[in-house]
Amino acid sequence: MKLIACTEGHSGKIEAFSLEMIAAARSLTQADDEVVAFFAGRDAEGASACLGAADRLIVARSTRSDVIPAETYALLLRDVIIAESPGLVLVPYSANGLDVAADIAARTGWPLISYVNEIKRLGENLTIVAQMYGGKILAECEVRLPAVLMINPGAFAAAAPAPIAPVNVQTIDAEPVLTSGKVKMVAIDMPDYADVDLTTADRIVCVGRGIGDEASIDLARNLATMLGAEIAGSRPVVDNGWLPKLRQVGKSGQKVKPKLYLALGVSGAPEHLEGMSQADLIIAVNTDPKAPIFNVAHYGATCDLFDLVANLSDRLRAGSGR
Amino acid sequence: MNILVVLRMIPDSAGELQLAEDGRGIDREWLDFQLNDFDDHALEEAILLKEASGAKVTVVAVGEGANRVLQMAAARGADEVVALQSEEDAMISSREIAASIAAMARAKSVDLVLCGVQSTEDVFGQLAPYVGALLDWPHVSGTNRIVANGAVLRVTQERGAGVAVTYELATPAVLGVQTASKAPRYVSGSKLREASKTPIGRATPELSGFELTAEIITLRLPVQGGSGENLGGNAETVADRLVTILAAKGLARN
Numbered sequence: 001m002k003l004i005a006c007t008e009g010h011s012g013k014i015e016a017f018s019l020e021m022i023a024a025a026r027s028l029t030q031a032d033d034e035v036v037a038f039f040a041g042r043d044a045e046g047a048s049a050c051l052g053a054a055d056r057l058i059v060a061r062s063t064r065s066d067v068i069p070a071e072t073y074a075l076l077l078r079d080v081i082i083a084e085s086p087g088l089v090l091v092p093y094s095a096n097g098l099d100v101a102a103d104i105a106a107r108t109g110w111p112l113i114s115y116v117n118e119i120k121r122l123g124e125n126l127t128i129v130a131q132m133y134g135g136k137i138l139a140e141c142e143v144r145l146p147a148v149l150m151i152n153p154g155a156f157a158a159a160a161p162a163p164i165a166p167v168n169v170q171t172i173d174a175e176p177v178l179t180s181g182k183v184k185m186v187a188i189d190m191p192d193y194a195d196v197d198l199t200t201a202d203r204i205v206c207v208g209r210g211i212g213d214e215a216s217i218d219l220a221r222n223l224a225t226m227l228g229a230e231i232a233g234s235r236p237v238v239d240n241g242w243l244p245k246l247r248q249v250g251k252s253g254q255k256v257k258p259k260l261y262l263a264l265g266v267s268g269a270p271e272h273l274e275g276m277s278q279a280d281l282i283i284a285v286n287t288d289p290k291a292p293i294f295n296v297a298h299y300g301a302t303c304d305l306f307d308l309v310a311n312l313s314d315r316l317r318a319g320s321g322r
Numbered sequence: 323m324n325i326l327v328v329l330r331m332i333p334d335s336a337g338e339l340q341l342a343e344d345g346r347g348i349d350r351e352w353l354d355f356q357l358n359d360f361d362d363h364a365l366e367e368a369i370l371l372k373e374a375s376g377a378k379v380t381v382v383a384v385g386e387g388a389n390r391v392l393q394m395a396a397a398r399g400a401d402e403v404v405a406l407q408s409e410e411d412a413m414i415s416s417r418e419i420a421a422s423i424a425a426m427a428r429a430k431s432v433d434l435v436l437c438g439v440q441s442t443e444d445v446f447g448q449l450a451p452y453v454g455a456l457l458d459w460p461h462v463s464g465t466n467r468i469v470a471n472g473a474v475l476r477v478t479q480e481r482g483a484g485v486a487v488t489y490e491l492a493t494p495a496v497l498g499v500q501t502a503s504k505a506p507r508y509v510s511g512s513k514l515r516e517a518s519k520t521p522i523g524r525a526t527p528e529l530s531g532f533e534l535t536a537e538i539i540t541l542r543l544p545v546q547g548g549s550g551e552n553l554g555g556n557a558e559t560v561a562d563r564l565v566t567i568l569a570a571k572g573l574a575r576n
Contacts, residue, residue: 067487070451071460095464095481098439102416102447106455111536112417113448127539133335135346137545141445143536147332152446180458183491191484203573209336226328226575236359238557243504245484252464252480252500260573267336281571282550283564290338297550299567307557308564315565319574 001087001145004026006077007039010066014043014050017092017151022053023139024151025090026159028121036084038069040042040076040174048169055157058084059313060174068174069097069183076177078107088126094153095252101150111143114150114272127199134269148298153251153274171193196230196246203229203260206249206276207237210265210286210305212237214242222262226316227260234266250275264305268293323377323470323493326412326427328437328449330358330414331385331396335442345540350411354387357394360438366502367468368436369399375442375470378399380430381524384408388442389522397509406524416444418451421528427457432494438465439498446536450498456531460491463498 003025007018015164018037037054039047043066044059051057060076062068068076068114073096081089081104091101091113105112117138127139131152143149198204205224207217217231224231231245235250249256251271261279266272268284268291276282277296283306284297294300301308333339334354342349368379371415381395384406392403408414427435435457437449454461466486467478470493478488480500551559568574 041360053331067481069489071454074451095479098448099451099461099463102449102451103455104418105447106420106452108565109533111532111534112378113536114445114447132541133333133339133348133447135544136335136339137341138542139445140542141536142539147536173402182373182495185487186490187488189478189486189488209550227568239363239501239505252482254483258360260571262570281573283567284550285560288336288338292544294550295544298388299551299553301553301560301564302555303557303560308560311557311561312564315561316574319565320570 001030002036002084004080004084004086004089005035005037005054006089006091007037007047007093007098007099008094009039009043009046010041012043012046014046015092015094016158018051019053019161020089020153020156021092022051023159024119024156025088026053026293027156028088028119036086038077038080040073042066045108048107048166049163050100050161052164054164054279056168057164059169059171062174062178065178065185065221067185067188068178069181069185070096071103071183072174072178074100074103074107075181076174077104081108088202089148090166091148091150092226093150098311101148105118105148110146110148112148112150113141113143116149116151117155121151123193131270134267136290160260173193185227191246193246195244198230198247198249198254198256201230201256201258203227204232204249204256204258205262206232206234206266207264208234208266209236210239214240216306217242219306223309223313226313227262229260229262234272263293263297264309267291268296323371323375324381324431325368325371325377325434325436326423326430326432327365327381327400328377328423328435329361329381329383329391330366330438330441331355331383331387331391332358332414332441332443340437341541341543346389346538347411347413347541350386357391358438360439360440360499363502364436364438364499364507365395365398366504367499370503371470371573372399376525377470378452380404380432381497382406382423382426385414392522393514393517393520394509396520397513398507403520404525406525407527413443414441415446416441416449417532418453418530419527420449420456421531422525423449423453424456425528426525427453434493435496436499439500445520445538448494448498454496457494457496459494460488461496461498462491464500466501467503468497492540
């Protein structure tokens with residue numbers, strides 16, 4: 001059986017989760033199985049230099065663009081699926097993967113399971129553990145091959161980066177599909193870190209939905225100032241316009257690794273944990289003792305966050321006056 | 323432009339979730355159901371497009387409490403509201419409802435389908451790409467800005483880490499909304515009361531069109547894997563402990 005591991009990268013950088021997709025595929029191989037990595041974009045050399053843990057690499061190469069619209073990526077991948085007849089396609093849970101996985105599943109008629117954490121292979125069937133309800137429930141699923149799986153970043157340890165032998169690299173021209181595609185890329189905006197770069201911050205105080213309203217963010221901001229920390233927010237806080245986008249931590253925000261991450265009223269959906277679980281010291285405050293944030297926190301408290309912020313601010317203020 | 327917005331009512335996962343007796347679902351009896359956050363943003367984006375270009379907005383809602391949320395949609399400016407019948411006490415599978423949404427889009431000569439980028443129940447895949455693929459219409463998810471210029475849409479997509487990509491595509495199209503261009507608007511009580519008279523249409527589900535070759539065998543609660551120290555629930559003692567911990571690590575002072 002062939003297993004296709006979808007990979008991504010742009011601006012000369014292959015995304016780390018690409019090597020996780022290859023490792024996930026490799027963990028399911030049996031005798032004579034083959035792991036085929038698929039990459040679409042301009043950086044064919046970068047992919048060839050990095051994705052050697054796969055047996056083969058198929059590059060849909062663009063001469064123009066780093067970023068391939070998901071629909072074009074899916075059309076290119078569909079051609080590869082037709083040519084290779086794989087038994088399994090693994091797609092990363094990314095902005096691109098969210099669109100690609102269901103598109104491919106619909107166009108092939110194959111089943112799809114999303115947010116996958118664990119996979120076991122039993123002949124022509126897979127048993128899967130997937131996340132639901134923001135990680136509060138795990139679903140044990142069964143799926144018959146061929147199938148598409150969308151894999152959570154971090155669920156599998158990454159394969160080691162290594163070059164792949166040129167003889168095992170097949171290049172196809174993405175330009176005709178890109179040119180005829182219905183979705184045209186017109187601009188890429190890179191972040192402007194003039195205001196704040198959370199990725200370099202040593203200390204972060206992050207507020208989540210539990211902060212309640214915009215006015216209350218000032219309390220957390222004052223605490224952050226006392227700690228020499230940057231204020232940050234989870235997705236609902238930023239979506240509500242209470243903090244700017246560059247201060248969002250998580251899958252669709254910034255991935256941070258500070259020395260201190262104080263999470264106030266953050267539940268810790270998988271998308272959020274992906275952005276901060278590598279912090280050196282995580283302190284979480286949430287009245288829900290089952291909040292997933294406690295699974296990664298080094299210290300956790302279930303008290304009211306406003307009471308805690310007031311008490312902590314008093315103590316820090318008193319300490320600074322000594 | 324005719325816009326169809328999909329609203330899904332999902333269990334409030336901020337609260338405690340209990341498993342059903344058969345282990346294949348969650349106990350829904352005492353659960354609060356709320357509008358999927360991302361769908362709320364899809365609705366707002368549709369109303370903003372209506373205000374900018376005079377589009378007609380039809381809203382279809384599915385799940386527990388659909389009528390209530392449809393009245394809210396009417397109060398926010400939806401022109402037509404429809405409840406899609408769904409099985410009671412069952413999760414809303416995006417894969418299962420995709421065919422119904424596609425059929426409705428065709429029947430109503432819709433130019434643009436908007437829904438949230440994801441929901442906490444779509445373990446079998448996301449709605450926007452399914453509907454896009456079924457209709458063979460272009461689709462983009464993770465959008466945070468949509469501008470319509472006639473039949474041409476300019477759509478900005480979040481790619482993570484602050485990177486945003488702008489695409490151009492022609493209608494008809496399907497978009498999965500991450501964030502509306504503006505935060506969802508507040509609706510006053512008087513507007514809600516007025517909207518409560520809005521007639522709610524009924525739609526019956528279409529067969530999914532997808533062969534069921536994946537299924538949930540059982541649900542379980544994750545083992546609380548946190549090996550961290552519990553500092554308790556008293557704010558004063560927690561604050562004392564934190565000051566000590568931060569001081570020991572050299573993190574207590576600016």
